Amino acid sequence: MKPHSEPLDSKQEPEAKLSPRTWCTRCGGQRLGTITDQYSLDVGFGAPLIVQVEVRGCEDCRRAIHAGAARKAAEMAALRLVAFSGNVNGGTLRFLRRTIGLQSKELASLLRLGPGTISRWENGVRKLDVNVWVVVACLALELADGDDSPRTSRILEAIRAGEAPLQSIVVRE
Secondary structure (H helix, E strand, O other): OOOOOOOOOOOOOOOOOOOOOOOOOOOOOOOEEEEEEEEEEOOOOOOOEEEEEEEEEEOOOOOEOOHHHHHHHHHHHHHHHHHHHOOOOHHHHHHHHHHOOOOHHHHHHHHOOOHHHHHHHHOOOOOOOHHHHHHHHHHHHHHHOOOOOOHHHHHHHHHHHOOOOOOOOOOOO
16 A cells, blocks of 8 residues: 555544555654553542553654544553442542543432532541442443443433333343
8 A cells, every 4th residue: 555645643543544654744754663651540549550562653752643533542451440449439439430431410310329428438528328339330331331331320310210110021032
């Protein structure tokens, strides 16, 4: 395949049919390869979690070609670590909630709680309900794994909506 003569925007994902960029838009270097990007994330463990992600980038200036994708990969790796850590506290709850893109009032609504309750848990003012943490961790894992129809959120939505139970169902073998 013929290489590009113009650089791609670093915020734009290349289309599959295009060949990879052959030079760095920052420094003009032509040594593109695998570099390690490092991210420091506040996941609620008391100290930042350092996540290293191997990405395609410039070996001269150390700039990642798709920094947004690398950061997302770091956050998803950290989310899985936090969810399986069993480290139940307000900081880990906040990290899980934010990483899956939920505002505290949205989470409160899903859980049928007042919005202040989430804030008090996350700030350590009130003891965190372990069962709620487990539900949020399960929801986060389902979304991180790309589940198109996460069971946890479907169950929470049904509870919130107060849907009447079905009176009958038909099962075909």
